[in-house]
Amino acid sequence: MRRPAGGRGARALTPTERVRRLRRRTTALFALTSAVGLVAMAAFAVRSDDARWRDQLDRTMDGDTSWAIGLLETGEDGRLDTNALVETMGTGCPPLSVLSAAPSAAGTGDPRLVVEHAPARPCLSVPAADVRAVAAAAVRAGDAAAFDRRATDGEPVRLFAMPFFAPDAGEGDPPQGAVVTMTATSDQAADHRRLFWLVTAGCALLVAVSAAVGHLLSGRAVRPALSVLGQQEAFLADAAHDLRTPAASLRTLAETALRGETDSTDVLKRTLRLAEGMGRLVDGLLTRARLMSGTATLAREPLRLDQLVEAVVAETPAEGHRVTVRAEESVVDADPDLVRRAVANLLGNALAHGHLPGAPAEVRIGVGRDGSVTVEDAGPGLPPEVAGALFERFRSGAGSTGLGLSIASWVAHAHGGTLTADRGDLGGARFVLRLPAAP
Structure with a gap:
């Protein structure tokens, strides 16, 4: 024996319940569509803000490193001279480190870097391995490189390295080394987190509002259907209520006439009265149904x-x-x-x-x-x-x-x-x- 679909004890939904279920599904679909659109826009806004503040920091550090590279000198023996850099600008804040690439390793695989200058008392301190890593990335690429790291005290920082070339370097020659600087990113990261939570809260609020609006709009959309269903159920209830008694009376009269227990003329008269009454009932039911549905034109x-x-x-x-x-x-x-x-x-x-x-x-x-x-x-x-x-x-x-x-x-x-x-x-x-x- 097969069980009805939907599990044990499942019952068929009434038309009114199906319309209300459709309203709930329409509301959910409206809210889901709004949520997908809002989440996509929120993700784009958050990613754009994240890229924006990093790009601003990189531009600032690019200016610092470009100025520092302009102060580097190369001696007659080919060695770097950082005295002009140290005397002209303080290299402690923002911290400026100069690393040169060993000739034997330059342009072949990972460069072997030598620290030519490092600030004695930098305002930010990071592990030496991080400084070498960002400098090596800049030397390998022949272009600026930037990493997000942590200072020794746990504060988030942004490392930036700009490669520099020998004065007599030709096109295609490897970089002579790289200048590395860094800056703290705590404030920018905090602003970004505030923006993230603000956008998240705004999206949640807008999804809730869109769900409420969708529920209201779907309610207005299904209201005519619910009204028609209500009128139909009322009409069927009226018809069943009003026609049940005269139909039972007609059946009783027919059974009495078949048994021959009463005068046939009296049965016919009573049947005629019941039929006229049922006709008036049906006419009244139809008139009321047309008035309620608005189909009866004046x-x-x-x-x-x-x-x-x-x-x-x-x-x-x-x-x-x-x-x-x-x-x-x-x-x-x-x-x-x-x-x-x-x-x-x-x-x-x-x-x-x-x-x-x-x-x-x-x-x-x-x-x-x-x-x-x-x-x-x-x-x-x-x-x-x-x-x-x-x-x-x-x-x-x-x-x-x-x-x-x-x-x-x-x-x-x-x-x-x-x-x-x-x-x-x-x-x-x-x-x-x-x-x-x-x-």
Whole structure:
């Protein structure tokens, strides 16, 4: 027996959960993309700063070594003379060391270097092996060389070596030696570390902000889908709730007719009433779904509201109830079919609930010049438990689907009007539908 994918006990996600999971993944992808871009720019900025401060130090030390090379002299015996260098400029700070390449080793492999001059009391001291290493690199390359090392006291330093050539050297001749200088890099390194942590913190903050913005944008993007899914689930719940009882009643009637336990004429009459009721339910469900989804377009036109209300009252079977209409001439800018349905729902609600058990209903309907329709009954009034959510589905009361008032409220709001409920003068409920008057 195969287990469902995703592990033991895995369940299929609902459409709403899949949309929310898509939102989370979109947010994560947005944040990851931003993080990759920010990290790349941060790395470029840090590396550029690191190269910049080293280049600045190298330029400064290049000037020092070039000046020192200009003060070197070569005796008649070919030996270096550093007296002019020592007498002209102090070689202790920045430390200046002069190393010559032995003739037997110059230009062949690693040069054998001889220290011609080293400062007696340098402001920075590094191991002699480091000085020889940077000088050897400059002699081998025939160009400046620079290393990052540590002084004897642990302070970071930058070593710089510039090769020099004999006065009579021709093109292609090896260097005669190299001048080495150094400088402390503690301040530059500290500034670089501060920049690194500042950029790191800035990147983290920007990634967090981008994640929040991505979550907000993805939420706005999936909001219509979630709204549609919610409307679909509400419609399915309404349909299942409202059609379950009449469908069960039809099945019971069919089973009774098959057993021959009742008169077939009575069964057909009851079946016809149930079918008409189911038709009204389906029509109401579809109307409410179209209103909620915004697919029901309003065919606005100047409408005589008083005449429409009188027509609705005339078409509604009273069945022994008393309905009084007091209408003033009123013209509104509205959709006739939707307004007719809203008024019919309000009247039907008053006839169904606006009386005590066994007593006829007394309903008063008023139409005002301001585009208002007032439906008032003499029933028990609004139950406190449903008064706060009266226009939600399944809230009208016992024996009702709860769609009538919900549809009437949606019609009012679709036209830019309102539907309110309170206690009337007859002691029952009073509903006031207000629609925008025509210009």
